[in-house]
Amino acid sequence: MQRRTVQVANRLGLHARAAAKLVQAANRFRSAITLARSDTGQTADAKSILGVLLLAASAGTHLDITTSGEDEVEAIEAICRLIESKFGEEEERLGS
């Protein structure tokens, strides 16, 4: 099992597009992936868009990511990278 804490860095938090990207990424792995809000402990299956959306994680929220399964190392790596890279949202603007 892998565990890591990341902070939601993109301005809009886990809104629909970001949530969709996260779930799509999670679905590429066989491991079980859970997200938990560090403040409230509320957890969600990263492969369920509804669960992710209902976390209502706005910018600045700390999330504890847990992965468990044969590809748990790659999975936690990919999920954390996606969240830390602000779901690729901010690069578009930096292009200017």
Add this chain to the structure above:
Amino acid sequence: MTANSEIILRGLGISPGIGWGPAVHSPWRGRVIFRRRLAPQEIESEVARFHKAVGIAREQLRVLRQRMEHALGKEHAYILDAHVLMLEDAGILGEIESLIRTNAVNAEWAVKLVTDRILAIYAEIKDDDLRERGSDIEDVANRLLRVLSGDRSTCAFPESAVLVSETLPPSLLGELDPQRIAGLILGTGGWTSHVAILARGLGIPAVSGLRGALAQIEDQALVLVDGTRGLVFVRPSPDVLQHYERQRQEREQHWIRWQARAPLPTMTRDGVPITIRANIERLSELDDLHRFGACGIGLLRTEFLFLQAAPELPSEELQLEAYRQAAEVAGRDGVAIRTVDWDENQMAALGTLHALRDRQMESESSEPWLPERNPALGLRAIRFSLRAPEVLKTQLRAIVRAAAFGNLRLVLPLITSLEEVEQVRHLLQTACRELRAEGIAAPDRLPVGVMIETPAAVWLADELAAVADFLSLGTNDLIQYLLAVDRDNDRVASLYDPLHPAVLRALRHVIQAAERAGRPLEVCGEMAAHPLHALVLLGLGARILSMRPRAIPLIKDFVRACELTRVREVVRQALAASRSAEVRELLLGSLQELRLELPDEALLNGSAPPVRGVS
């Protein structure tokens, strides 16, 4: 009320034209869901029916996503990714399935129960942006319910029918095939609402503001939508139908004639050349420039770029590419690019405001943002641009760079003081200097125009003309501010009157100020697209009119029929009138004397969309 009698409903015309066909109530709102108890042996087949519906809905979304990505770009299609994922969410599907089994209820009822529960959780979310996503859940649930009702088409819309709906949700906009809709009847939504803009762009006649009256339109009843006058006829009498059919034929003939003559130069009967330009809202409209015979672009709105990039801001490169395309299509005739014109509430709705507050307005971002109570008088247009100079500079840099590809001008919206113009000029110089320092060519001169659309700008017109290279009359906002009427509010929209004596006198003052200063003046509001109003503008001395492309052929033909010396005289008389009714009477009465002829309907509205409906 007998079952067969004609009913006439008066609303707000938000997209001109005539269409008729059977009424179809939107299945997206006000759906009544019944609960049915299942017999034990029915349960398995109900679960199977539910899963089949999910599969169909998913496939619909996949097709729709492709279509939306193609039409609106990747950034808009993402929302459908979330919809698809919801239909793949084992948690949601499992919960619905177990409800069907344990409660022995029909799939529709189970979908409703689960949706209501999720929406209740959503309602508790504190973050505004995240909470709004609840509408996506509703949208998906409605799609499922529609499929469950046995409706298998992505668009359940019959040929040439009239859509009746309280409002239109976003996914519906992308989904309906505009060719099939004869007309739109809406409960709410004003002239500048998203639906209205879309309907006008697609040429679908639409009437809004019929909130309480929608129930009077029964399903499948024949309805006629007159989007020009804002009228809806339910079960129109044979006389009414005949009248409109005659009008349709007349209109079609006129339209063929107008379009054939559109490429010809535009000159009044007494030889005064008039320039007719196009107002452009989206890049896809650039094709219309040549199709309808426009002489360049008198107003390129740039809000579409901000919409496209939301919630981020459009990059310099993205803007450059759009302006370059416009510059190349318009060629020598040129393009007037207006800096972004929207208000805080619109930006907040797209999420852009938050992006900005984080970056640009640090000093204010500690305070919570509250929706603007009076956006028309708030931080909008140039006020916003000057408050967020980085955003303005990016836009100016893109325009300056695009000027290498054509003949560009800059137009500033909602100016109320000389200082605002000077500040933009200063920023423009800085942008040019920086670009040159980066080794990028910047033109020596980029003409800067001032939109005259506030009473303050009217009374400063002489001074503004002195500091600007040209003036641009934005009649929509000018009339709104002069008459203190919000035309999006259907309860006061009828007070919005371009022929109000106060409007005529303000226009005269501005046009004369431009003449005194020797500056070109362009008119780029809706007024220019309306023959009767265009007559006033010409009579007052305007020589450059810019309008939505579809209105161009008609106005060109109208201008060619005008004898300007006589028009001037009629308008001189109209200026002395102290009531709108007198002005209107004078103008209408003079048409015969001016030897101007137009079909009845075109007199009331300048647009000429294709006529739809059963013929």
